[in-house]
Amino acid sequence: MEALKEKGINPGLAVIIVGEDPASQVYVRNKERACDECGIYSEKYALPKETTQEELLNLIDKLNKKNDISGILVQLPVPEHIDEKTVINAIDPKKDVDAFHPVNVGKIMVGNYDFVPCTPAGVMELIDESGIDVSGKECVVVGRSNIVGKPQAMLLLHKNGTVTICHSRTKDLKAKTKNADILVAAVGIPNFITGDMIKEGAVVIDVGINRLENKKLCGDVEFESAQKVAGAITPVPGGVGPMTIAMLMKNTVKAALVNKTK
Ligand code: GUN
Numbered sequence: 001m002e003a004l005k006e007k008g009i010n011p012g013l014a015v016i017i018v019g020e021d022p023a024s025q026v027y028v029r030n031k032e033r034a035c036d037e038c039g040i041y042s043e044k045y046a047l048p049k050e051t052t053q054e055e056l057l058n059l060i061d062k063l064n065k066k067n068d069i070s071g072i073l074v075q076l077p078v079p080e081h082i083d084e085k086t087v088i089n090a091i092d093p094k095k096d097v098d099a100f101h102p103v104n105v106g107k108i109m110v111g112n113y114d115f116v117p118c119t120p121a122g123v124m125e126l127i128d129e130s131g132i133d134v135s136g137k138e139c140v141v142v143g144r145s146n147i148v149g150k151p152q153a154m155l156l157l158h159k160n161g162t163v164t165i166c167h168s169r170t171k172d173l174k175a176k177t178k179n180a181d182i183l184v185a186a187v188g189i190p191n192f193i194t195g196d197m198i199k200e201g202a203v204v205i206d207v208g209i210n211r212l213e214n215k216k217l218c219g220d221v222e223f224e225s226a227q228k229v230a231g232a233i234t235p236v237p238g239g240v241g242p243m244t245i246a247m248l249m250k251n252t253v254k255a256a257l258v259n260k261t262k
Pocket of ligand 1: 074077
């Protein structure tokens with residue numbers, strides 16, 4: 001970080017949270033802590049749940065123009081009276097470290113991008129660092145959200161994987177998942193993928209973070225049965241989660257570079 005700062009590149013992240021969703025509060029705290037650990041300047045805006053859309057848009061506008069802020073993140077979900085799409089569209093695409101803005105989504109589609117959404121980017125980093133070659137592999141993504149499923153599929157496709165996206169209407173899901181060399185679970189349903197749905201030796205990446213009634217965290221994959229079949233598997237917690245935060249830090253540094261040349 002010091003080397004960057006000597007070159008006049010000063011990353012700064014603004015994190016906005018509206019309301020008191022407990023999970024969001026934990027995520028935002030983790031993001032702030034990561035900034036501190038990396039020496040990245042950060043500002044946190046914790047707004048009451050009654051905040052109007054106009055007030056939120058005014059804050060985003062101010063941050064878009066603020067020179068010491070290179071990245072802006074609005075923690076989702078926002079309260080129901082605020083339109084998520086309008087909020088995302090208001091963020092300067094050059095400061096959109098989540099890569100949720102349609103401009104950045106489009107850039108990912110054509111394979112010419114500055115920012116990759118943090119969770120799919122973290123998954124790709126895990127695959128890459130583990131020496132797993134995606135090219136020609138059967139990749140199955142379970143979940144089609146804008147935040148994870150859709151961009152995840154695109155990133156795997158850019159690495160020449162043969163990609164299938166499955167979702168709640170998919171017929172015979174097990175036949176699809178059982179065919180996967182690389183299986184990414186991002187459905188948000190605890191223990192949804194069980195060992196019998198996994199091919200022997202497959203790479204299983206669990207994006208889910210679900211809180212059970214007993215307060216314990218668990219993923220979308222039933223770890224006990226899955227680990228007996230998988231060749232490699234990520235745990236929850238401690239798998240994709242920390243990678244997501246690491247990718248946010250990377251995007252914030254990238255944003256400082258992009259904004260310096262804007
Ligand atoms: N809520 C759940 N995941 C995310 C994320 O990656 N970014 C933001 N802004 N909100 C989220």
